[in-house]
Structure formats: C-alpha cells, structure tokens
Amino acid sequence: MNNKVIVSCPVTGSGDTASKHPNLPITPKQIAEASIKAAKAGAAIAHIHVREPDGKPSRRVELYREVADRIRSSDTDVIINFTTGMGGDFEVGEGKDPLNPVGPNTDMIHALDRLAHVEELLPEMCTLDCGSLNFGDTNMLFVHTPIQLRKAAKMMQDLGVKPEMEAFEMGHLWFANQLVKEGLVNDPPWYQICLGIPWGAPATTSAMKSMVDMIPSNGMWAGFGIGRFEMPMVAQAVLLGGNVRVGLEDNLYLEKGVVASNAQLVEKAIRIINDLGATTLSPKETREKLKLKKQK
Numbered sequence: 680m681n682n683k684v685i686v687s688c689p690v691t692g693s694g695d696t697a698s699k700h701p702n703l704p705i706t707p708k709q710i711a712e713a714s715i716k717a718a719k720a721g722a723a724i725a726h727i728h729v730r731e732p733d734g735k736p737s738r739r740v741e742l743y744r745e746v747a748d749r750i751r752s753s754d755t756d757v758i759i760n761f762t763t764g765m766g767g768d769f770e771v772g773e774g775k776d777p778l779n780p781v782g783p784n785t786d787m788i789h790a791l792d793r794l795a796h797v798e799e800l801l802p803e804m805c806t807l808d809c810g811s812l813n814f815g816d817t818n819m820l821f822v823h824t825p826i827q828l829r830k831a832a833k834m835m836q837d838l839g840v841k842p843e844m845e846a847f848e849m850g851h852l853w854f855a856n857q858l859v860k861e862g863l864v865n866d867p868p869w870y871q872i873c874l875g876i877p878w879g880a881p882a883t884t885s886a887m888k889s890m891v892d893m894i895p896s897n898g899m900w901a902g903f904g905i906g907r908f909e910m911p912m913v914a915q916a917v918l919l920g921g922n923v924r925v926g927l928e929d930n931l932y933l934e935k936g937v938v939a940s941n942a943q944l945v946e947k948a949i950r951i952i953n954d955l956g957a958t959t960l961s962p963k964e965t966r967e968k969l970k971l972k973k974q975k
Contacts, residue, residue, distance in 0.1 A: 680920060680955070685960050707745035711749035714750050717942050718756075723960055724758045725758065726924070729742035761805045763793045765786070767786075767787065773818070836863060852890050869901075870900040882908035899968070905929045917951075
C-alpha cells in the first residue's frame with residue numbers, strides 16, 4: 680500500500696464531452712481556473728489539454744501558453760503536465776484503398792511537432808503515450824511507433840521535462856521499460872496506467888496488478904479507470920502501492936446523474952485515500968519525489 684499519495688487531475692481532456700457536461704472547461708481561462716481549483720482541493724499535478732472555442736480539441740501553442748501563464752501567476756504551485764497526444768490520430772479510410780483517401784478524422788503530424796508547446800513553454804512534465812492503440816469501435820487508431828517514441832523521449836530528456844509514460848496495455852509498458860533501459864528516461868521513471876479505454880486494458884484489479892508487476896523497482900506509477908470505474912481504481916491503485924488520477928477527462932459524474940467539477944472529484948478521491956489511512960503529497964513534495972525540474 681502507498682501511504683503518501685500523489686493526486687493528478689486531468690481537467691478537460693480531448694474527448695467529445697463538451698456537449699455532455701454543461702461546465703466542462705473549454706477556454707484557457709476555464710482550464711487554468713479548473714487546474715487551480717483542483718490544486719486547492721489537493722491535486723499536486725494538473726494534466727492539461729486545450730480546446731478550441733467550440734470545444735474541439737486543439738494543439739495550438741498560444742492556448743497552452745495562456746493556460747500556463749495563468750497557472751504560473753496564480754497563488755498555487757501545482758505541477759503542470761501537458762499532453763503530447765494530439766497529432767497521432769489516424770482514421771483508416773472506408774474505400775477499397777484504405778489510404779486513399781484516409782478517414783476525415785485523421786490528424787497526423789511529425790512526432791516531434793507534437794512537442795512544440797512543450798519545447799516553448801517547458802512544463803515540468805508531459806505525457807508520452809507509449810504505443811499505438813485501436814481507439815473505440817471505429818476505424819480510429821492512435822499511432823506512436825518505437826522510432827517516434829525514442830525521438831520524443833530523447834527530446835523530453837534534452838528539455839529537462841519529465842515524461843509521464845502512459846500505458847494503455849501491457850505492450851506499452853514493455854516498451855516504456857525499454858526506454859528506461861536505453862537511458863532515455865531519467866530516474867525515477869514515472870508511469871501512468873490507463874484502464875478502461877476501448878480497446879486497451881480493462882479497468883479490473885487483475886489488469887492493474889499485471890501491469891504494476893512489470894514496473895521496475897526504481898519506477899513510480901499512478902493508475903486510473905474511466906467512467907464509473909474511476910473511484911474504484913483510486914482505491915485499487917493506493918492498495919497496490921501507486922498514485923491516483925481523477926478528473927473530467929476520465930469521468931464526468933460525481934455520482935449517478937450528478938455532473939462533477941474537477942475539484943469535487945479530487946475531494947472525493949482524497950476522502951477515499953484518507954479512509955484507507957493514507958495521506959496526499961503537496962506539489963513541493965511531489966517535485967522532490969519525482970526529481971522534477973522547474974524551469975519557468
């Protein structure tokens with residue numbers, strides 16, 4: 680069991696959720712305010728995506744800049760963790776030639792261009808999705824190849840930004856460990872076990888335990904489940920020795936039929952953590968534990 684828990688909050692994500700939640704953070708101001716409120720509720724890390732005014736996901740650097748500036752000028756010291764997942768979506772075409780044309784939802788850019796906002800704004804952390812994945816019941820794929828991953832990990836290392844190595848299934852963890860073995864990730868490596876996303880690993884005790892068993896002894900990890908599995912996986916992660924993630928990217932509801940805020944989800948998770956006899960770490964304590972480099 681982990682007695683000193685790091686809480687991360689993914690405040691908006693990139694999913695098609697803006698129409699499902701009346702108060703989903705969309706503008707940079709709203710995303711920053713949600714991150715600040717989550718920090719005041721007890722989150723040490725804010726995991727940040729940005730969106731266009733219509734709620735669609737975006738990778739525009741100026742939107743990330745505004746979010747970062749607002750958080751950094753606030754009265755909180757929350758750790759900023761940018762996504763780098765945008766620009767890896769490939770939709771297989773429906774025609775006889777699946778590549779001509781590709782599906783209209785394809786959004787593919789060079790792997791290092793996915794890090795433009797990280798390079799300019801230097802957050803303390805950013806995500807690294809450690810493999811490709813069939814995404815949902817459509818022709819959508821998320822694509823991240825071994826060559827792309829090695830280049831991205833090296834760039835993060837050169838920038839002094841800690842990668843959060845996201846694993847949606849066991850093969851992703853296997854490759855994350857390979858990056859560590861090759862010296863492309865500084866000690867301590869930080870893993871995020873992502874459960875319940877079709878079609879990766881399910882949000883079950885056995886899946887989480889199997890993936891945790893692959894993490895090396897010098898590694899640290901967090902884990903989460905989406906939807907109604909969010910809070911059960913909070914308890915499970917703590918009991919297995921890990922850290923937790925809760926927020927509107929992963930789950931929109933506080934309870935059945937009641938939409939949540941990010942701060943409310945953080946507060947609920949911390950109640951579970953405290954009821955298990957554990958405490959949570961502050962941003963300062965988390966920085967020290969993860970050996971993060973604050974550059975701005």
